[in-house]
Structures are given as structure tokens and as C-alpha cells.
Amino acid sequence: MxxxxxxSKPALKPYGKYLLITLVICWFSLLILAPVLGxxxxxxxxxxxxxxTEVSTPEALFSFLLTLKVTLIVIVINTVMxxxxxxxxxxxxxKGKLLLEGLIDLPFAVSPVVAGFMISIMxxxxxxxxxxxxxxxxxxxxxxxxxxxxxxxVTLPFVAREVMPVLKQFGIESEETAYILGANQWxxxxxxxxxxxxxxxxxxxxxxxxxxxxxxxxxxxxxxxIINKTQTATLYIHQEFTDFNFAxxxxxxxxxxxxxxxxxxxxQSFYKSNEIKL
Amino acid sequence: MRTxxxxxxxxxxxxxxxxxxxxxLPIIAxxxxxxxxxxxxxxxHLVTPHALAALKLTFGTAIIMVIINVIMGIITAFxxxxxxxxxKKIINSLIDLPFAIPTVVTGIMLVALYGPQSVLGAILHDNGIEIIYDKxxxxxxxxFVTFPFVVRSIQPVLMEMDQDIEDAAKILGxxxxxxFFKITLPILWPSILTGxxxxxxxxxxxxxxxxxxxGNIPMKTQVxxxxxxxxxxxxxxxxxxxxxxxxxxxSFLILIFLNYLKKLSGKEHIV
Numbered sequence: 001m002x003x004x005x006x007x008s009k010p011a012l013k014p015y016g017k018y019l020l021i022t023l024v025i026c027w028f029s030l031l032i033l034a035p036v037l038g039x040x041x042x043x044x045x046x047x048x049x050x051x052x053t054e055v056s057t058p059e060a061l062f063s064f065l066l067t068l069k070v071t072l073i074v075i076v077i078n079t080v081m082x083x084x085x086x087x088x089x090x091x092x093x094x095k096g097k098l099l100l101e102g103l104i105d106l107p108f109a110v111s112p113v114v115a116g117f118m119i120s121i122m123x124x125x126x127x128x129x130x131x132x133x134x135x136x137x138x139x140x141x142x143x144x145x146x147x148x149x150x151x152x153x154v155t156l157p158f159v160a161r162e163v164m165p166v167l168k169q170f171g172i173e174s175e176e177t178a179y180i181l182g183a184n185q186w187x188x189x190x191x192x193x194x195x196x197x198x199x200x201x202x203x204x205x206x207x208x209x210x211x212x213x214x215x216x217x218x219x220x221x222x223x224x225x226i227i228n229k230t231q232t233a234t235l236y237i238h239q240e241f242t243d244f245n246f247a248x249x250x251x252x253x254x255x256x257x258x259x260x261x262x263x264x265x266x267x268q269s270f271y272k273s274n275e276i277k278l
Numbered sequence: 279m280r281t282x283x284x285x286x287x288x289x290x291x292x293x294x295x296x297x298x299x300x301x302x303l304p305i306i307a308x309x310x311x312x313x314x315x316x317x318x319x320x321x322x323h324l325v326t327p328h329a330l331a332a333l334k335l336t337f338g339t340a341i342i343m344v345i346i347n348v349i350m351g352i353i354t355a356f357x358x359x360x361x362x363x364x365x366k367k368i369i370n371s372l373i374d375l376p377f378a379i380p381t382v383v384t385g386i387m388l389v390a391l392y393g394p395q396s397v398l399g400a401i402l403h404d405n406g407i408e409i410i411y412d413k414x415x416x417x418x419x420x421x422f423v424t425f426p427f428v429v430r431s432i433q434p435v436l437m438e439m440d441q442d443i444e445d446a447a448k449i450l451g452x453x454x455x456x457x458f459f460k461i462t463l464p465i466l467w468p469s470i471l472t473g474x475x476x477x478x479x480x481x482x483x484x485x486x487x488x489x490x491x492x493g494n495i496p497m498k499t500q501v502x503x504x505x506x507x508x509x510x511x512x513x514x515x516x517x518x519x520x521x522x523x524x525x526x527x528x529s530f531l532i533l534i535f536l537n538y539l540k541k542l543s544g545k546e547h548i549v
Contacts, residue, residue: 020356025363031422035388035391035422038396039391081292081296084289100293102533103301109529109532111525112485114506117510118308119304153304214382214383221507237382237383249386250386253387256383257383
């Protein structure tokens with residue numbers, strides 16, 4: 001990029017500039033900050049002690065633990081599959097590649113409720129996969145495997161989409177050199193490819209984590225929302241809200257928002273590292 | 279240079295298996311299910327007054343949201359790229375907050391702020407303005423969850439853009455506003471459309487924040503995704519199929535459109 005010397009004029013006259021800046025700050029405060037502060041205020045008007053009692057009920061603890069478990073499984077599977085997908089799509093040529101590229105974006109575009117519905121139809125007790133799995137006593141719909149599959153679906157594109165541009169930019173010269181020098185495929189992957197895509201992987205990883213923790217629609221449809229059995233953190237919040245226990249909903253929401261906020265900060269540090277690398 | 283080694287074969291079959299189970303088969307499953315009763319029946323579930331009202335509400339609120347979001351997104355991206363001001367860093371890093379916050383939490387936050395129990399909500403109510411359980415709530419929720427899309431699509435293009443052409447226009451006597459509309463905007467166009475399409479696609483399918491903010495009032499605040507959920511909840515999957523297939527087809531269309539934009543701007547990365 002060119003450095004801009006002083007010769008460039010300001011883009012707008014000062015009053016126009018200050019008007020625009022004020023507009024952006026106001027819009028941002030109204031749209032993003034006000035709701036966050038509103039919730040914090042509502043919660044603390046009930047007292048801090050209430051917060052801790054609300055988030056430590058057995059149902060709340062169970063739901064947060066379930067979310068944690070599902071998120072861990074999903075992160076592991078989708079990080080591995082995402083890297084594999086990115087490598088296959090960037091480095092290999094084969095028939096149907098374009099279709100595959102389009103397919104992996106689909107979870108971004110599909111409504112979570114429709115995603116949950118599709119998965120319920122496919123694995124439901126009336127479907128052939130569902131009835132086949134029932135022979136082995138595996139239940140997908142209204143149980144934890146279904147929640148996991150729904151979360152896998154909605155988070156599928158993140159790692160692949162973050163790694164692909166990095167891989168493309170990186171090229172294949174270093175890998176070819178490694179081959180020529182006698183490294184096998186595994187060694188090349190671990191010592192050359194993975195370090196070069198590290199930040200892309202980590203950024204996709206945090207996006208996957210944030211979405212997995214926060215997924216609601218798809219999980220709600222698939223899980224059946226059974227308290228202390230298939231109720232994840234977001235479902236618990238919704239339940240408290242519909243039961244008019246607002247303090248409980250605010251407390252669990254604030255906890256989840258805090259977790260998201262921490263993920264966001266980590267995410268941005270990865271993103272910056274990624275930018276520097278590029 | 280590469281031969282078809284067993285490890286590549288394994289990789290590829292693993293990927294096809296994974297995508298097959300997770301994406302392709304569910305699509306086939308829902309398509310097959312919707313065709314079970316024939317096209318006539320699917321259509322009859324789509325044209326019920328409730329389903330049509332939900333569809334109209336979904337597209338109506340999404341269009342209003344996109345218009346506001348595009349205008350504010352362009353201004354926000356412009357200000358963040360071109361100007362220095364206090365809190366710039368904080369705003370820039372909090373733009374992505376809506377991506378990180380779970381949608382249900384978004385809904386709860388909006389209720390906490392504008393709900394009838396809050397100070398602000400009570401004042402608004404006394405003046406005859408209802409936000410929660412009404413359309414403004416839906417639009418607020420949509421604006422929140424889609425806020426980053428337009429800004430984040432435009433920002434990199436604006437950063438890479440050569441400011442010399444803007445300067446040239448000004449030296450030749452163009453006003454700031456003329457420069458913006460004749461020089462800057464045409465360059466930003468593909469990225470604006472990308473941001474708008476991403477926001478729109480997200481808005482059409484949005485569920486979590488809306489079900490909390492607007493509730494599930496048929497013909498009034500029931501958007502498409504909430505309608506589908508309502509039908510499933512009341513054990514009527516047949517009734518949910520029509521709108522689900524329609525939304526799915528719409529998702530495909532948006533993806534094709536985004537792909538076209540990607541080619542237009544030569545960018546790899548849309549999200």
C-alpha cells in the first residue's frame with residue numbers, strides 16, 4: 001500500500017467529518033452497546049448474589065456443561081475436517097470441485113431451524129438411517145448425538161474458509177522442496193504446511209467455538225429441549241425466559257455473553273497475527 | 279506432479295463421506311419428504327394465510343434492515359478507515375461482537391433494554407411506541423446480528439483503494455459528495471452488494487433473537503423461521519415443509535449470487 005503523504009486533502013470538510021464520526025459513535029452505541037449495558041443493568045438491579053444463585057442451579061450447571069462437551073467434540077472434528085477440506089480444495093484438482101466449494105458455504109446460508117429440521121428428518125426414527133441406527137440402540141434425534149450433528153453442520157465452513165486463502169497465498173514451493181529433500185507427506189504436513197496455516201486455523205477454530213457455544217435454532221429443533229438431558233446453555237436461557245424467570249435468563253445470558261466476549265478478544269488477536277503473516 | 283496415492287484416496291473419501299452425511303443427505307432427505315405428498319400438498323401448506331403472512335413479514339423486515347444496514351455500514355466503514363478519533367480502536371474491535379454473541383442472548387439483551395419492565399421501555403410505551411413483541415423489535419434484532427457484514431465487506435476494499443483518484447477528482451473541481459458518488463461508490467459496489475446479500479441471507483433465516491424479541495404471534499410477529507419452529511413444535515412437520523423448502527431454495531440462490539459477486543470482485547473470501 002502507498003503511504004499517504006501530507007499532500008492528500010482531508011476527505012471532507014471538518015464539520016462534515018465530525019458529523020459522520022458522531023453519527024457512527026451514536027449508531028454503534030445505540031445498536032450494540034446499549035443492549036449490552038441494558039442487560040447488565042437489569043441484572044445488577046436484582047443484586048450480584050442473585051446472579052450467582054441463578055447460574056448455579058442444577059439445571060443451569062447441567063446446560064453449561066452440556067454446551068461445553070458438545071463444543072469440545074465439535075471443535076476437534078471440524079478443525080480436522082476443515083483443514084482436510086481446505087487442503088483438498090486448494091491443492092487438488094478433481095471433478096465436482098466447484099460443487100464441493102459451493103456446498104461447504106451452504107451452512108452459512110441456511111436458516112438454523114431448517115438445518116435442524118433437515119437433520120431431524122434424516123436421522124428421525126422414521127427415516128432409514130434412524131431406524132438402522134436404532135438397531136444398535138443409537139438415538140440421534142432428541143439426544144446428544146443429534147445436538148452434536150446439528151452443531152457440526154452449522155460450524156462446518158469456518159475452519160475451511162479461514163484456511164483456504166492462507167493456503168492459496170502460501171503456494172506449494174516449500175512443500176515441493178521438502179518432498180525433493182526427502183520428507184514424506186506426514187513430515188511435510190506437520191513441518192511445512194501446518195505452521196504456515198497456523199493462524200488461519202486458530203482463527204477458524206475460535207469462530208467455530210463461538211458459534212458452537214451460541215447455536216440455538218438448529219439445536220432446539222433437534223434436541224427436543226429436555227431439561228437436564230438435552231438442554232444446552234442457549235436452550236436453558238430461552239426456557240428461563242419463556243418461564244418468566246427473567247433474572248435467571250439475564251444471569252445465564254450475561255455469563256454466556258462474557259464467554260463470547262473473551263472468545264472475541266482471542267479471535268481478534270489471532271486475526272491480527274494472521275494479517276501480519278499475510 | 280502428484281500421483282493418486284492411497285492417502286489422497288483416503289482423504290478424499292473421508293471428505294465425501296463427511297459432507298455427504300452432514301450436508302448432501304439432509305438436503306435429499308428434506309426434498310424427498312416434501313415430495314412424498316406430491317407438489318400439490320406442498321403448495322397447499324405454503325399458501326395458508328399464516329405461512330404467507332410469515333413470509334411477507336420476513337422479507338419486509340429483511341428489506342428494511344438491509345437498507346438501513348447498507349447506509350450505516352458504508353458510513354461506518356468510511357469513518358473507520360479514513361478518520362482518526364477517540365474510541366476508534368474499541369469500536370473497530372467490537373464490530374464483530376454480534377458474530378460472537380449467541381442469538382438468544384441478543385434477544386434477551388434487547389428485551390432487557392426495551393422491554394416493558396425497563397425504564398426505557400416504559401417511557402416508550404407511554405408514548406405509544408412498542409418495540410418488543412412488535413416489528414421494530416424484529417428490525418432491531420436483525421440490525422444487531424447483521425451489523426458486521428456490510429462493514430467488514432467494505433472495509434478492506436476501502437483500505438486498499440488508491441486515494442489518488444479521489445484526490446484527482448477533487449483537484450479537477452468535484453465536490454466531496456460528487457467524488458463519493460462518482461468515484462468511491464462505484465469501486466465499493468461489489469463489496470456493498472456482498473455485504474447486503476450476506477445480511478439479507480442471514481435475516482431471512484434468523485431465529486434465535488427474533489423468537490425472544492418478537493415472540494410467536496401468528497400474523498403479527500411470526501417470521502418464517504419461527505413459523506417453521508411453531509409447526510414442528512405442534513407436531514405438524516408437514517406444515518413446516520413448504521416454507522422450509524422455500525427458504526432452502528432461497529439459500530441456494532443467495533449462494534449463487536454471492537459466488538457471482540466473488541468472481542466480479544476477484545476476491546476469494548466472502549465471509
